[in-house]
Amino acid sequence: MTKALSDIRVVLASASPRRHELLTRLVLSFDVIPARIDEDIDGSPEEQVTELAQTKSRAVAAHEAGLIIGADTLVAMGDRIFGKPTDEEDARAMLRALSGRDHRVLTGLCVVDTSSGCEVMACETTVVSIRSIDPRELDAYVASGEPMDKAGAYAIQGRGGLFVQRICGDYYNVVGLPLCRLSLMLRELGFVV
Numbered sequence: 001m002t003k004a005l006s007d008i009r010v011v012l013a014s015a016s017p018r019r020h021e022l023l024t025r026l027v028l029s030f031d032v033i034p035a036r037i038d039e040d041i042d043g044s045p046e047e048q049v050t051e052l053a054q055t056k057s058r059a060v061a062a063h064e065a066g067l068i069i070g071a072d073t074l075v076a077m078g079d080r081i082f083g084k085p086t087d088e089e090d091a092r093a094m095l096r097a098l099s100g101r102d103h104r105v106l107t108g109l110c111v112v113d114t115s116s117g118c119e120v121m122a123c124e125t126t127v128v129s130i131r132s133i134d135p136r137e138l139d140a141y142v143a144s145g146e147p148m149d150k151a152g153a154y155a156i157q158g159r160g161g162l163f164v165q166r167i168c169g170d171y172y173n174v175v176g177l178p179l180c181r182l183s184l185m186l187r188e189l190g191f192v193v
Contacts, residue, residue, distance in 0.1 A: 005191045008115070009066030013056040018157070019071055022177040026186075026193050035059040035070065045076040046123045049108030054121055057110040067191070068112040073176045075152030077103040082152040091142045094153040099163075100132040103152070105174045111185050120185045124178035126169030128156070133163055 010030035012023055020032060035056035041048050049072045057070030075082040077098065085091035105128055110121045133141075146160060147153035154160030156167075156174045170178045183193050 002190055002192045005186060005193050008191070011060055011064050011066050011068045013060040013068055013070040016176055018176040022172055022175060022179060023069070025179060026183060033060050033064055045074055045081055045104070045106050048081070049074055049106045050110070050121050050123050051108070053108035053110040057112045057119075061112040061114050065114045067186070067189070068114065069182070070110045071107055071177055073105065073107040073151055075103055075105055077101065084149055084151055085147060085153045088142050091147040091153040092138060095133060095138050095141070095147065098130045098152060098154070100130065102127055102129045104128070105152070107173050107176065107178050109178070109182060109185060111182070111189060113189050118189055120188050122181050122185055124170055124173045124181045126167055126171070126173045128167050128174060129165040130163050131165045
């Protein structure tokens with residue numbers, strides 16, 4: 001039996017404004033309760049994002065009721081992981097490393113339905129090709145401040161999108177919340193969007 005998503009409380013276990021904006025495309029009303037967890041996890045990029053998403057959703061589900069959505073996104077090139085830059089020089093180094101190359105953007109998702117105790121997890125991967133970035137463009141982009149709170153030091157939905165030649169996969173995954181995958185997970189739990 002399917003249930004309407006509007007009939008249950010939805011909680012986003014993330015403070016990301018990009019995830020907040022994207023979730024409004026699936027559900028109009030939801031609460032935002034960021035999980036306070038240790039994000040230092042070992043393993044492959046896929047293991048890291050799925051474990052962090054699960055840890056976030058479970059941490060919030062421990063004291064909140066409803067459908068709890070946890071997500072974590074990272075950028076990887078081979079085994080090298082690009083998190084959020086620590087400073088402007090770190091952002092420059094990340095962008096230089098990504099310039100002219102392909103990389104993967106991975107988002108782990110975990111949805112916990114506290115009423116049934118059911119939990120579903122997934123990892124979405126999108127391949128992104130970055131064109132060669134001129135050093136002057138790189139400096140101007142870093143000076144804009146946009147890269148500073150983004151995994152991989154760029155925002156595809158912002159000025160950083162000027163560097164993206166092509167993607168293979170879900171655009172919304174690169175922004176931080178793969179909507180297609182999330183809607184399928186919600187359907188698996190018995191909810192229609």
